[in-house]
Amino acid sequence: MTTTRFEYMTSASPVTVEGVALQRSCADQTRSLPELIFDCVRAALADAGVRMADVDSVCIAAEDLIDGRSLSSMITGPAAGAYLRDEIRLSEDGLAAVSLGTAQIQSHAFDRVVVAAWGRASEGDPQRSGARSFDPFTEQPLGLSELAVSALRACAYLKRQAGDMPRRAEAGQARADRAAANPRSAAKPVRTVPAPFPLRPAELRTETDAVAAVVLGRAPAGIAVTGVGHGTESWHLGERDLTAMASAGAAARAALAQSGLGWNDLGVLELAGTTLFDEILLLESIGLAETGTGAVSFLTDPRINPSGGGAAGDCEPATGLLRFAEAVLRLRGGLANPAGLVVSGSALAGQTHTAVVIEAS
Amino acid sequence: MTGAIGVVGVGQTPYRRQNPDKSAAELVYDAVRAALHDADIEMDAVGAVIGGVAPDALAGINDIDRMSIARPGRPYLRVNTGGATGASALQAALTWIRAGRADTVLVVALERMGQATTAQAIFNTIFDPIYEKDFVLTTITMAGIRGSMLMKRHGFGERHWARIASRNFTHAVDNPLVVGARVRTPEQVLASPMLAWPIHQYEACPISEGACAVVVSRDGVVGTRSVAWVQGMAGSSDSYSMGERVNRREGSLIEMVPLKRAAAAAYRQAGITDPGTQVDVFELQAPFSIIEAMAYPALGLCDVAESRAFVDRLLDGEVGLEMNPSGGAQAANPVSATALIRIAESALQVRGVAGARQRGEVRRAVATGQGGATQFSSVCVLGRDRP
Amino acid sequence: MTASDPATDLLVLPGNWNFDYRYFAGATASRFFAELRDHQRIMGRRCPGCRRLVVPARSYCDDCFEPMGEWEQVGTEGTIDAFTIIATAFPGLPEPPLLIAFVTLDGADSAILNFVQGLDLADYDAASTYLFKHDRVRVVFKDRRAGRITDFHFECLEQ
Numbered sequence: 001m002t003t004t005r006f007e008y009m010t011s012a013s014p015v016t017v018e019g020v021a022l023q024r025s026c027a028d029q030t031r032s033l034p035e036l037i038f039d040c041v042r043a044a045l046a047d048a049g050v051r052m053a054d055v056d057s058v059c060i061a062a063e064d065l066i067d068g069r070s071l072s073s074m075i076t077g078p079a080a081g082a083y084l085r086d087e088i089r090l091s092e093d094g095l096a097a098v099s100l101g102t103a104q105i106q107s108h109a110f111d112r113v114v115v116a117a118w119g120r121a122s123e124g125d126p127q128r129s130g131a132r133s134f135d136p137f138t139e140q141p142l143g144l145s146e147l148a149v150s151a152l153r154a155c156a157y158l159k160r161q162a163g164d165m166p167r168r169a170e171a172g173q174a175r176a177d178r179a180a181a182n183p184r185s186a187a188k189p190v191r192t193v194p195a196p197f198p199l200r201p202a203e204l205r206t207e208t209d210a211v212a213a214v215v216l217g218r219a220p221a222g223i224a225v226t227g228v229g230h231g232t233e234s235w236h237l238g239e240r241d242l243t244a245m246a247s248a249g250a251a252a253r254a255a256l257a258q259s260g261l262g263w264n265d266l267g268v269l270e271l272a273g274t275t276l277f278d279e280i281l282l283l284e285s286i287g288l289a290e291t292g293t294g295a296v297s298f299l300t301d302p303r304i305n306p307s308g309g310g311a312a313g314d315c316e317p318a319t320g321l322l323r324f325a326e327a328v329l330r331l332r333g334g335l336a337n338p339a340g341l342v343v344s345g346s347a348l349a350g351q352t353h354t355a356v357v358i359e360a361s
Numbered sequence: 362m363t364g365a366i367g368v369v370g371v372g373q374t375p376y377r378r379q380n381p382d383k384s385a386a387e388l389v390y391d392a393v394r395a396a397l398h399d400a401d402i403e404m405d406a407v408g409a410v411i412g413g414v415a416p417d418a419l420a421g422i423n424d425i426d427r428m429s430i431a432r433p434g435r436p437y438l439r440v441n442t443g444g445a446t447g448a449s450a451l452q453a454a455l456t457w458i459r460a461g462r463a464d465t466v467l468v469v470a471l472e473r474m475g476q477a478t479t480a481q482a483i484f485n486t487i488f489d490p491i492y493e494k495d496f497v498l499t500t501i502t503m504a505g506i507r508g509s510m511l512m513k514r515h516g517f518g519e520r521h522w523a524r525i526a527s528r529n530f531t532h533a534v535d536n537p538l539v540v541g542a543r544v545r546t547p548e549q550v551l552a553s554p555m556l557a558w559p560i561h562q563y564e565a566c567p568i569s570e571g572a573c574a575v576v577v578s579r580d581g582v583v584g585t586r587s588v589a590w591v592q593g594m595a596g597s598s599d600s601y602s603m604g605e606r607v608n609r610r611e612g613s614l615i616e617m618v619p620l621k622r623a624a625a626a627a628y629r630q631a632g633i634t635d636p637g638t639q640v641d642v643f644e645l646q647a648p649f650s651i652i653e654a655m656a657y658p659a660l661g662l663c664d665v666a667e668s669r670a671f672v673d674r675l676l677d678g679e680v681g682l683e684m685n686p687s688g689g690a691q692a693a694n695p696v697s698a699t700a701l702i703r704i705a706e707s708a709l710q711v712r713g714v715a716g717a718r719q720r721g722e723v724r725r726a727v728a729t730g731q732g733g734a735t736q737f738s739s740v741c742v743l744g745r746d747r748p
Numbered sequence: 749m750t751a752s753d754p755a756t757d758l759l760v761l762p763g764n765w766n767f768d769y770r771y772f773a774g775a776t777a778s779r780f781f782a783e784l785r786d787h788q789r790i791m792g793r794r795c796p797g798c799r800r801l802v803v804p805a806r807s808y809c810d811d812c813f814e815p816m817g818e819w820e821q822v823g824t825e826g827t828i829d830a831f832t833i834i835a836t837a838f839p840g841l842p843e844p845p846l847l848i849a850f851v852t853l854d855g856a857d858s859a860i861l862n863f864v865q866g867l868d869l870a871d872y873d874a875a876s877t878y879l880f881k882h883d884r885v886r887v888v889f890k891d892r893r894a895g896r897i898t899d900f901h902f903e904c905l906e907q
Contacts, residue, residue, distance in 0.1 A: 027772070028772070029772050029774075029775075029778075030774060030775040031772065031774045031775070031807075032771070032772050032773055032774035032776075032777060032807075033771075033772065035774045035776075035807050035808070038807075038808045038813075042813070045813075051813070052813035053813075058598070063423075064416060064417050064418070064441070065417060065423055065767065068767070068769035068771065070416040070417070070418045071415065071416055071441075071443040071732070071733060073441070073442065073443070073733075074443065074601050074732075074733040074734070074736055075601050077598055077601075077737075078598070078599075078600050078601055078810040079808075081813055082598035082599075083598070083599065083600055083810040083811055083813070084597055084598070084599060084611065084618065084619065084622060084811075085597065085598060086595070086596050086597060086598070087442075087596070087597075087598035087737070088440060088442060088449050088452070088453060088596070089440070089441050089442050089449075090438055090439060090440060090441070091414070091417075091424065091426075091439045091440075091441040092438055092439055096438055099438075100438065100453060100456065102460075103456045103457055103459075103460035103462060104456050104460075106459075106460035106461065107455075107456045107459030107460040108459065109456060109459070120772075122770075122772075123769050123770055123771060123772065124767060124768070124769045125767070125768070128767065129423065129767055130423070132417075132422065132423040132765075133422070133423040133424040133427065135428065136421075136422060136761060136763060137759075137761060228462075230409075230435075230436030230437070231436075232431055232432065232433050232434060232435060232436065232437045233433050234433050235427050235428045235431060347423075347424045347427055348424060348427045348428070351427055351431065352431065352437050381758045381760055382758055418765055421763055421764075421765050498848075498861075499838075502832050502834060502848065505832030505833075505834075506830045506831065506832045506848075506849075506850060507830065508832070509830045509831050509832060509876065509879075510829065510830040512876070512880070513830075513880045554835065554836075555833075555835040555872060556834075556835055556836050557832045557833065557834045557835060557836070558832055558833035558835065558872045558875075558876060559832075559872075559876070560832075600810040600811075601810075602802075602806075602810075602858065603850065603859075603861070604803070604804075604850055604858045604859035604860050604861060605800075605802060605810070605858040605859075607829045607830065607850050607852065607858065607859040608829065608852065608857075608859070609800075609857075614829075614830065
């Protein structure tokens with residue numbers, strides 16, 4: 001009996017990416033947040049060649065504090081198509097919504113799902129609101145933030161590596177070059193924040209207004225979702241090995257195992273972290289680089305974050321969906337290895353990670 | 362053995378105004394331990410955890426689920442669909458199992474609004490900051506607005522709202538989880554201060570916090586456990602703008618179009634053609650009496666034009682249906698958890714283990730979830746018969 | 749001062765939830781407000797698909813999921829669909845009792861929310877009975893307008 005790569009799936013045909021769109025902007029006063037979302041979802045539908053009437057369900061990823069409204073999906077959900085339609089909102093990174101949207105189709109509940117995620121950094125202050133996820137008793141009083149945890153992570157890593165990360169500066173420059181070459185990069189940042197020691201400005205992301213949308217379906221289109229993985233660590237920072245990025249590694253390995261692919265089969269990897277330093281650590285965590293050589297891998301392996309990653313413009317929780325869309329577009333452009341891996345994390349400081357494998361047929 | 366999924370365990374903390382002796386994680390722990398015990402499983406049998414927490418502002422901690430619900434080593438997602446969160450989280454769990462990703466999923470909803478000192482002001486921030494910021498749009502006034510439509514179009518009076526509320530509070534007295542429950546007569550409700558006409562203070566739910574955990578498993582692993590099978594579940598969202606929903610071809614604001622659609626879909630899955638005779642118990646997410654009154658026709662229990670007559674008969678005990686044996690959302694409304702509690706209570710009824718609030722032999726129960734200003738709706742049908 | 753017992757002291761930490769935002773209204777909403785301020789007109793936009801004229805003006809139709817089309821002015825009179833009388837005080841707002849209503853202005857296909865002024869609200873039953881029977885209102889603009897929704901309010905037609 002022959003086994004096919006897709007046999008793990010309960011559905012007869014795999015879930016495919018029928019359309020994508022991603023839009024970055026900076027404080028565009030001509031459009032409200034729902035209007036930004038509407039434009040991007042419309043573009044994804046157009047890319048898929050379908051209308052909203054052909055969509056069964058909407059799966060969105062958004063955070064109340066980023067959106068500046070409690071229960072923000074009341075106002076934003078319909079902008080993503082949730083009019084008299086099944087809809088669910090996750091307060092997670094956008095890639096988690098890809099996972100759930102895929103499951104919705106695999107479960108035979110729906111045939112076509114719009115997945116959307118956004119973050120409008122210009123309307124609020126994501127760093128400030130993100131800080132309120134930390135423990136109010138033991139962490140908030142000390143000024144902890146997602147960026148501060150990245151810095152702590154970098155510090156722990158450098159300490160372990162005797163203060164050195166070979167070719168670190170070059171990796172930062174390479175990321176900037178890739179972002180500059182990406183036609184979808186943000187023109188300018190919403191704001192710049194100082195880099196907490198030992199992070200460097202070139203390792204921080206470019207904060208922008210960002211929306212991404214994907215149409216998932218069953219059409220025998222070009223790109224299929226062939227693996228999904230999730231990882232979860234302890235919430236307590238003190239109980240984690242900060243440099244291990246364990247949940248990212250677990251998610252990536254699970255997704256790859258499901259797809260039956262190995263590292264050498266991949267043509268594009270979009271690995272998302274709060275900073276470039278996190279992404280380099282992620283490389284090491286998922287086994288793509290030896291300990292201490294993550295920056296070298298990033299620099300010399302053109303498959304890694306060709307979009308420019310966070311330097312192209314980002315705002316949580318759109319991150320993972322932005323990277324997913326970038327990976328899809330790159331696959332469509334034709335790659336020698338027509339497969340991609342996307343990995344992205346959610347609060348708190350990467351406590352959970354989602355990984356998705358996509359393949360072009 | 363089928364692809365059926367059932368609720369095999371339920372755990373709830375008492376719902377009270379504050380729990381100063383418990384952290385969020387400890388509240389969750391209590392509910393989860395109770396649910397696992399009820400399901401007769403250990404945590405290592407749980408394949409995924411789905412968390413439900415609605416407005417972060419109520420707890421005053423962002424992403425409070427991360428510190429309390431997420432468990433290392435298994436997939437975790439947080440759902441946030443406002444008041445419907447608990448139901449959406451359960452629906453996500455069903456999706457997870459049907460996609461072949463797990464045999465058993467733990468769903469946990471946590472409400473920590475006991476930490477809020479200005480809860481009503483927080484509810485005001487859910488409305489459109491551009492067109493509606495200058496108004497007093499709150500969950501109470503938006504209920505009042507609907508109330509006025511019901512009274513004008515269908516001849517309801519304030520006494521209807523008071524009698525519905527009174528019934529719910531009376532039921533809550535038999536529910537040990539509703540801490541501080543006490544009977545309120547319709548006269549007491551009507552005599553209480555007016556909040557926003559026609560909503561009186563004693564119709565509004567108290568501030569409650571707590572946690573609810575539900576274990577769902579697929580048929581193949583349920584074994585001989587006491588189970589409430591999920592016979593149908595569906596949800597629908599809607600336009601935000603109330604003004605656009607006031608009068609439209611799908612139905613007016615008081616016809617609760619998304620609830621009607623969710624019910625139709627869930628009933629179809631469950632093979633229900635006449636809910637009035639084929640369902641025994643309803644657990645409605647109706648934090649206000651007027652929402653209950655709108656829900657009856659949307660749930661197919663009567664025609665819209667006859668809803669007042671139906672309510673009269675229901676309140677006079679002439680309709681053989683049990684409404685909100687738990688006391689419903691009026692007696693206790695821990696926002697993030699409310700929709701999951703309706704499902705949990707329905708499961709207890711079907712399994713015959715609801716204690717003092719058990720309503721005899723319950724073959725089938727329907728739980729509803731509501732989020733936003735009647736914008737997100739969910740309907741879950743639970744029953745004794747494996748679908 | 750008696751010594752406290754660490755085993756029973758329960759720590760309750762005060763905090764607040766203050767975040768600043770700037771909400772972009774977008775070109776459509778901005779024009780809607782400018783029309784109130786500069787021309788004392790209430791404008792909606794019509795959907796080319798379902799032909800609904802929606803006020804306040806929106807840039808896309810939720811149902812058709814299409815961009816809205818032409819701008820059109822709606823009438824200066826309308827019908828109350830629903831209302832409530834706010835009885836409890838709210839920070840930052842006028843003293844209660846306050847009457848707010850959704851009104852479908854003549855020509856519009858959606859209702860718009862605003863205060864209704866000029867009615868005696870001392871007796872809720874009397875006020876609500878009156879409003880059930882007399883549901884026609886007119887739009888009244890302020891002399892000094894700021895480009896906010898409160899640039900206008902409603903008044904009952906028969907007083």
